[in-house]
Amino acid sequence: MSKNRYQGDSDSYLAKKSQLASLITVYGRNPVFEALNDRSMSIAKLHLADSNRPSKAVQEMIDIAERRGIEVLYHERKALSRISKNGKQDQGVALDIQCPLYRSANELLKKELPARILAVDGITNPQNLGMIIRSACAGNIDALLLSTGKGNVTLSPLVIKASAGTLFKMPIYHCHNLAEGLTELKQHGADICTLSSYAKTTLFDYRPAKSAVYVLGNETEGVSKSVEAVATVGLNIPMNRGVESLNVAVTGALIAFLP
Amino acid sequence: MSKNRYQGDSDSYLAKKSQLASLITVYGRNPVFEALNDRSMSIAKLHLADSNRPSKAVQEMIDIAERRGIEVLYHERKALSRISKNGKQDQGVALDIQCPLYRSANELLKKELPARILAVDGITNPQNLGMIIRSACAGNIDALLLSTGKGNVTLSPLVIKASAGTLFKMPIYHCHNLAEGLTELKQHGADICTLSSYAKTTLFDYRPAKSAVYVLGNETEGVSKSVEAVATVGLNIPMNRGVESLNVAVTGALIAFLP
Known part of the structure; x- marks a missing residue:
């Protein structure tokens, strides 16, 4: 999967997301990893910070996303904080889960x-x-x-x-x-x-x-x-x-x- | 307060306790310490194992018991396990709390x-x-x-x-x-x-x-x-x-x- 950089700034992404409004964003490596592995969850997007150093954990997330056909987007560190709404604890990863209701x-x-x-x-x-x-x-x-x-x-x-x-x-x-x-x-x-x-x-x-x-x-x-x-x-x-x-x-x- | 050794074996103590039956026994240093400090709890007895090495924590329990007029009993290690019913986790201390109902x-x-x-x-x-x-x-x-x-x-x-x-x-x-x-x-x-x-x-x-x-x-x-x-x-x-x-x-x- 080629590196997908979000076209536009993260604020416009958030505005668009707010319109959709049926997405719940989870963050942090363990929570994201657990959700990615849960086939009952319908997942929209995996967000990664550019600042993430290459690691087995991050690579595994990318691999699962690829297998499940989930889009992976890369953001600047600050932009990711705005998506997770918790820059201190997101560990550079966030995940949008579809929640139709x-x-x-x-x-x-x-x-x-x-x-x-x-x-x-x-x-x-x-x-x-x-x-x-x-x-x-x-x-x-x-x-x-x-x-x-x-x-x-x-x-x-x-x-x-x-x-x-x-x-x-x-x-x-x-x-x-x-x-x-x-x-x-x-x-x-x-x-x-x-x-x-x-x-x-x-x-x-x-x-x-x-x-x-x-x-x-x-x-x-x-x-x-x-x-x-x-x-x-x-x-x-x-x-x-x-x-x-x-x-x-x-x-x-x-x-x-x-x- | 002088060292009170239970007169008789721990089994006869347990039998007597079972008759009274309105006692709840908690164990472990933190739980016992917390209960001793909680004035709302009516406490019957503090049980200590002979095997406890002298420490600030144990001495503090004895001091509180003394101030509150709570009887302190000393038991052999095995006997204390029978009182706490959890020798692995009692850390040598147990406490009988009065529970009238x-x-x-x-x-x-x-x-x-x-x-x-x-x-x-x-x-x-x-x-x-x-x-x-x-x-x-x-x-x-x-x-x-x-x-x-x-x-x-x-x-x-x-x-x-x-x-x-x-x-x-x-x-x-x-x-x-x-x-x-x-x-x-x-x-x-x-x-x-x-x-x-x-x-x-x-x-x-x-x-x-x-x-x-x-x-x-x-x-x-x-x-x-x-x-x-x-x-x-x-x-x-x-x-x-x-x-x-x-x-x-x-x-x-x-x-x-x-x-």
């Missing part, structure tokens, strides 16, 4: 809102996010909403693994800023629900009028202030024995399996 | 069976077991049943941590062999329920006649054969999008929060 949140607004949306606000633990995706996919959630901005984990191979592969089956919508995304959904008639032990209505008794977005907050801090400001409904999960909170993935599962 | 499964049979019991069969991941205990404690589970025999994780500091401290609030019953413990409960009129995607009744529709024991199986293998042989009811969790299974802690949460 991964779309921009704008798509959600184009037709009637689904009845039940689960939004994640600052979930930092990949294990938790993967479990949430798995429960949402198996349960009665129509769409998952997440922000690709600061504070959320990226959809990394760890998340894919913890989701037991369901990440590729679940309709996932991304926005840049969750508070803004939720504001638009609210303007389209959705209830924005956050959990609070002070709320009078329980999660189990609440019946949304039209469409409900349930927001799961960060493991320690809970829902962020900007998101709380958009919320319209507070819900409480009744707990016995003085227990004050549940694991966030458990809360996600209880929401996912509401009747 | 941790009792022998025989206690369950002495009065009317509780309506909802959650049993764990071969859960190996401490994170999962801790989450299950937390959900059970917060939800509508009357008793947790586990075996202390092979295959289950022990109630280690990792489990305590993952349970967010709820391990000390939840009534937990232990038997040596889960299949035998379940057989006794069945003879006392309880339904023994396992989850199966082939079952016709769903978890959400099922109404037990009297008392139900829901069994959670191992993360990979599911419920063991000996336990499956005792089961009387199969239950199915309906799942969308072709998802085949849920994380075991998520399944536990759905059971815990059944109305």
Whole structure:
């Protein structure tokens, strides 16, 4: 395979990629290598930094890509950082995975809102996010909403693994800023629900009028202030024995399996 | 504090301890040290092996025990292994933590069976077991049943941590062999329920006649054969999008929060 240099700068590549929007980028040698070896994943492109020194590991990635017919693109070191969004940890390699159900949140607004949306606000633990995706996919959630901005984990191979592969089956919508995304959904008639032990209505008794977005907050801090400001409904999960909170993935599962 | 040597052999100590039965033993220097420093834990005894060489770490444990009025007992190396039940990893130290709601499964049979019991069969991941205990404690589970025999994780500091401290609030019953413990409960009129995607009744529709024991199986293998042989009811969790299974802690949460 001849060296393919991306024609144009990486910013224009990113703009084009953002239009497609159904690509998840993983990075780092082990994650990229694992994904390349996983035949269940549909892979769009392998990105390599010019600065990579020739090595057995990189050559093996190129060989697998060649066998699978995956395009290999070479970038300047800085350009690769913009693609991986994590120059410190990408080790000079990144991989775009096709995720047909991964779309921009704008798509959600184009037709009637689904009845039940689960939004994640600052979930930092990949294990938790993967479990949430798995429960949402198996349960009665129509769409998952997440922000690709600061504070959320990226959809990394760890998340894919913890989701037991369901990440590729679940309709996932991304926005840049969750508070803004939720504001638009609210303007389209959705209830924005956050959990609070002070709320009078329980999660189990609440019946949304039209469409409900349930927001799961960060493991320690809970829902962020900007998101709380958009919320319209507070819900409480009744707990016995003085227990004050549940694991966030458990809360996600209880929401996912509401009747 | 003068050197306290246990009067009698370690087997008689274990027999006496088994009678008390409300003690959880943790081992290893870091876990013991952490528990000693946690004022919320009620600690019965610190056990040290004679073979421990004098060190700052061990001396610090002894000092904390002295300050907290915790009895320190010294044992031969082999005797300590029998107390920790893990001579390879105990590093010569073990600690008995009081757990007032941790009792022998025989206690369950002495009065009317509780309506909802959650049993764990071969859960190996401490994170999962801790989450299950937390959900059970917060939800509508009357008793947790586990075996202390092979295959289950022990109630280690990792489990305590993952349970967010709820391990000390939840009534937990232990038997040596889960299949035998379940057989006794069945003879006392309880339904023994396992989850199966082939079952016709769903978890959400099922109404037990009297008392139900829901069994959670191992993360990979599911419920063991000996336990499956005792089961009387199969239950199915309906799942969308072709998802085949849920994380075991998520399944536990759905059971815990059944109305």
